[in-house]
Amino acid sequence: MLARSAKTRSDACIHTTATTTLEENGDGQSIFVLYTVSVQQHYADDTPSSITGS
Numbered sequence: 001m002l003a004r005s006a007k008t009r010s011d012a013c014i015h016t017t018a019t020t021t022l023e024e025n026g027d028g029q030s031i032f033v034l035y036t037v038s039v040q041q042h043y044a045d046d047t048p049s050s051i052t053g054s
Helices: 002-025 028-053
Strands: none
């Protein structure tokens, strides 16, 4: 996580979305899945630029 400190803003957006959904659903299980999928998608989208950019 520390290596991706530049991604803090994006992580905060994902966290905010997850928190909002948790409040609406009231289901911790669903929110964990949503958060996991969101993070995986975020890093998957970021991977190509990370490989070529570094």
